[in-house]
Amino acid sequence: MSDSSASKGSSAPKDAATKGMTIHLKIWRQAGRQAQGRFVDYTVHGIQQEMSLLEMLDILNEDLIRKGDEAIEFDSDCREGICGTCGLVVSGVAHGKHAGTTTCEIRMRQYQDGDTITVEPFRAGPFPIIKDLVVDREAFDRIQRKGGFISTNVGSAPDGNAVLVPKDCADNAMDAATCIGCGACVAACPNASASLFVSAKISQFAWLPQGAPERGRRALAMIAQMDSEGFGDCSNHGECEAVCPKQISIQNIAKMRREYIKAAWVGADKVRSSGGD
Ligand code: SF4
Numbered sequence: 119m120s121d122s123s124a125s126k127g128s129s130a131p132k133d134a135a136t137k138g139m140t141i142h143l144k145i146w147r148q149a150g151r152q153a154q155g156r157f158v159d160y161t162v163h164g165i166q167q168e169m170s171l172l173e174m175l176d177i178l179n180e181d182l183i184r185k186g187d188e189a190i191e192f193d194s195d196c197r198e199g200i201c202g203t204c205g206l207v208v209s210g211v212a213h214g215k216h217a218g219t220t221t222c223e224i225r226m227r228q229y230q231d232g233d234t235i236t237v238e239p240f241r242a243g244p245f246p247i248i249k250d251l252v253v254d255r256e257a258f259d260r261i262q263r264k265g266g267f268i269s270t271n272v273g274s275a276p277d278g279n280a281v282l283v284p285k286d287c288a289d290n291a292m293d294a295a296t297c298i299g300c301g302a303c304v305a306a307c308p309n310a311s312a313s314l315f316v317s318a319k320i321s322q323f324a325w326l327p328q329g330a331p332e333r334g335r336r337a338l339a340m341i342a343q344m345d346s347e348g349f350g351d352c353s354n355h356g357e358c359e360a361v362c363p364k365q366i367s368i369q370n371i372a373k374m375r376r377e378y379i380k381a382a383w384v385g386a387d388k389v390r391s392s393g394g395d
Pocket residue numbers: 296297298299300301302303304314315318358361362363364365366
C-alpha cells in the first residue's frame with residue numbers, strides 16, 4: 119500500500135470551499151494483462167467542487183510523475199459525455215452513482231471533504247484489463263464490423279423529405295443511436311451481457327427504411343459475433359439500463375430478439391421492411 123498526496127500535510131484543509139477538499143482514493147493498479155492487480159491508497163488535497171473526477175485523477179498523476187512514480191492509466195477523450203471512451207467503476211457503480219452520466223461528467227461537488235472513493239476498471243471477461251483502469255473494448259468494434267452500418271454510398275446529404283419516416287420510428291431510431299459504446303452495460307450485468315449495446319446498434323437501423331435491406335443479415339451476424347466474443351446472455355436484470363449514461367431502454371433488447379427470431383425463421387434476406395415488427 120502506498121500513499122501519494124498532491125500537497126503534503128497530515129491535516130485536511132479547514133475550509134474546503136476555498137482551499138479545496140481532501141479526497142481519499144482506492145485505485146486499482148495492474149501492471150499488465152497477466153499481472154496481479156491490487157487496490158492502492160492515495161490522498162489528494164485541494165480538490166475544488168467544480169473539478170471533474172478525471173481532473174482529480176490528472177492532479178494525482180501529475181503528483182505521481184513529479185515524484186518519479188508511474189502515472190495511473192485511464193481512458194478519456196471528449197470529456198463531455200459524447201465519445202464513450204471513459205469508463206470507470208466509481209465506488210461500485212459503472213460511471214458512478216448519478217443516472218444518465220458518463221465517468222467524465224462526474225463532478226466533485228457530489229463529494230464531501232474527507233470522502234473515500236473507490237475507482238476500478240470495467241470488469242468483464244470480454245473486456246480484459248490492459249493496464250490499471252484501461253480495458254480492451256475491441257470486442258465491441260468487432261461486433262460493429264459485422265453489421266453496424268448500411269452498405270450504401272450515401273453521397274452528399276439528401277433532402278430531408280426524400281425518404282419519409284414516421285415520427286415514432288424516427289424517435290425510436292434516434293434514441294437507440296445515442297449509444298456511445300462505452301461498455302458500462304456489460305460491466306454492470308452479472309452475466310457480462312452485451313445485449314443492450316448490440317440491441318441499440320441493431321434497432322437504430324431496424325426502425326429506418328435505410329436499414330431495411332440488411333435488416334435480417336445484420337441481426338444474425340451481430341448476434342453471432344456477440345456470442346463468439348464470450349459475452350453472456352441477457353436474463354433481464356436491468357442493470358444495464360440503470361447504468362447506461364444514455365439511458366438506452368431494454369425495450370431494444372426485446373426488439374433485437376424479435377429481429378433475430380424473424381431472420382432465423384423466415385430467412386435473413388426475406389426481412390426487408392423497416393419500422394415496427
Ligand atoms: S447501451 Fe449504454 S451503457 Fe451500453 S455501450 Fe451503449 S451507451 Fe454504453
